[in-house]
Structures are given as C-alpha cells and as structure tokens.
Amino acid sequence: MTRVIEVPATFDDRSFESFAAAFGEWPPEEKVLVDARGAQWASPYGLLGILTAGQALAEARRERPLLTAPTSEDVRRYWARIGFFRYAEELFEVHGKIPRAPTGPSDVLLDVTPIRGTDDVHAVVEKISESAARILHGELGLEMKATMRFSMALSESCQNIVEHAGTSGWVAVQAYTFRRRLGRRVAVIAVSDAGIGFRRSLESTQAKRFGERWGDGAALEAALIQNVSRFRDPGRGQGLAAIKRFLDQWQGKISIRSGTARLAIVPAWDEDVPLSEHLPFFPGAQVQILIPAQADETR
Numbered sequence: 001m002t003r004v005i006e007v008p009a010t011f012d013d014r015s016f017e018s019f020a021a022a023f024g025e026w027p028p029e030e031k032v033l034v035d036a037r038g039a040q041w042a043s044p045y046g047l048l049g050i051l052t053a054g055q056a057l058a059e060a061r062r063e064r065p066l067l068t069a070p071t072s073e074d075v076r077r078y079w080a081r082i083g084f085f086r087y088a089e090e091l092f093e094v095h096g097k098i099p100r101a102p103t104g105p106s107d108v109l110l111d112v113t114p115i116r117g118t119d120d121v122h123a124v125v126e127k128i129s130e131s132a133a134r135i136l137h138g139e140l141g142l143e144m145k146a147t148m149r150f151s152m153a154l155s156e157s158c159q160n161i162v163e164h165a166g167t168s169g170w171v172a173v174q175a176y177t178f179r180r181r182l183g184r185r186v187a188v189i190a191v192s193d194a195g196i197g198f199r200r201s202l203e204s205t206q207a208k209r210f211g212e213r214w215g216d217g218a219a220l221e222a223a224l225i226q227n228v229s230r231f232r233d234p235g236r237g238q239g240l241a242a243i244k245r246f247l248d249q250w251q252g253k254i255s256i257r258s259g260t261a262r263l264a265i266v267p268a269w270d271e272d273v274p275l276s277e278h279l280p281f282f283p284g285a286q287v288q289i290l291i292p293a294q295a296d297e298t299r
Helices: 016-021 044-059 073-081 084-091 118-139 145-165 197-213 216-225 239-249
Strands: 002-006 031-035 066-068 093-095 108-115 169-178 184-193 253-259 261-265 282-292
Touching: 002 016, 016 044, 016 282, 031 044, 044 084, 044 108, 044 169, 044 184, 044 282, 073 084, 084 093, 084 108, 108 118, 108 145, 108 184, 118 145, 118 169, 118 184, 145 169, 145 184, 145 197, 145 239, 145 282, 169 282, 197 216, 197 253, 197 282, 216 239, 216 253, 216 261, 239 253, 239 282
Parallel strands: 002 031, 031 066, 066 093
Antiparallel strands: 108 169, 169 184, 184 282, 253 261, 253 282
C-alpha cells in the first residue's frame, strides 16, 4: 500500500492543512508518495513543509518516500533555483526531470538552507545581509536600520530550532508580490523543523500553570504572546518578543504552527484567524514571517 500525499496547486501556509491532513496518523505506516505533479506555485513555507515531512519520515525510520516533480517546467525551475531539489534528493526518491539550478539575479534572498547548529545560524545571517539591505530598503521602502532588525528576526527564528527542536531544520527567504491579500511586495522568512514542537519543549515549565488548558495552542500562546521559554535563565524567551516589536513597527506578520495548532499575530491588512486548534498533526514547528513594502504615505 502507498499513501499518496497531494501537493496543493498553490502551496502556502493557507493550503498547508490539506497537505498535513493527507498523512493521517503520524507517522503513516504505508509507504508515502508526495505527488507534486499538479503544483503551480509554492511558497518557501510550502517547500520547507515537504522537506520537513521527508525528514520526519526518515527520523521515524519509515521507508524512503517517493516524490514526483511538478509537471510545469517553470515550477521545476523555480524549485531548483531555491535549492529545494538539492535536499529533496537526499530525503526522497525523486521522479521526474530535475533541471539544473539557474544562476543570475533572483528574488530568492536565501536558498533552502539546513540549520543544524549555531554556526549555521551565523552563516545564514552573514550570507543574507547584503541582499536583505537591497530588498528591504530598495524594494520595500523600509529604513536602512530595519536591515539589522530583519537579520535579528531571521537569526532568532533559526536559533529556535537549535535550542528547542531537538533536531535539525530548514530556512528559506524570498521576496515576491503578495497579490492575494496585499497587492505589495513582501519579504518572507520561512523556518521549519521536524522536532519535538512547542508543547513538548515547554511542558516541564508551563504545563502545570495552564492546567487542563495545556496543549499545542496554549504552548504557542505561552511562547509567542507571553514570551516564556523552557530555559529559566533571565532574558531567555525574548527572541520572539524582539521579532514582534520589529513586525509591529513595519506592519508585519508572524505565524507559528506546531503539532495541531497555529497562532498568528495578524496585522490590519490581513484577515487570518489568530488561533486555530485541532488541526491535523504535523511534526515539529513551522514559522512564517512576512514584512510588507511600506505604503507610499508611510515612506
């Protein structure tokens, strides 16, 4: 028996739930086929979700999954450009023509990059600094000082993997036009891991305080709204608080999905639901940060 996991035609944080639901009980007992033939567009968040599923299946010692590449040549080229296939081929048996990664100018600020330790976090921030300044100031109209805070948000998001996941993870950063909800350019940071998730990470220090309310949603609330950490050291847990301050200044958005819940801090331009619970289980944690271009009157 093979369990077919269909990649949505437009694969982003909104369509992620249908992807997660297709796995059923985790980890699935059957051999898994991730069918991306019909994919027409995927955000970094969606692509990291595929890699995270492959990683989680490997760590659960399941049979090596299959992955069918998109039928669209343009889509395959973009997936190659962002570095997706480089790592997908390590986790999946990939079927379909895989193009070489194109070179030259691109709206990909940071290719898909594995995060295994603090050294990887430092390397990511160093690599992106020049292109981040060009995109944030030149395209999004943010002040130059925002570049440093953007790098901080990127660093803190990746550092959460190192400190809390218990395994490795992934990051990718891109700028694109967000037509559906905003009609403006956005910079998007996507971070994902296949680790223990926020609930298990915080359980020893927070479960008693929340009592019967304790679960994936409460754990996300503790981390993102109340800035708590599993570490008792003073100052710990402030990384997400610093990200929130940055996003509040620039009308940005952060959403975190972990286990069966998703929590977002929603800016005025978006209509997302702040908290979603009882979602299909998916391993680890998935973070997305969006920083929009500033409207003319705010520049």
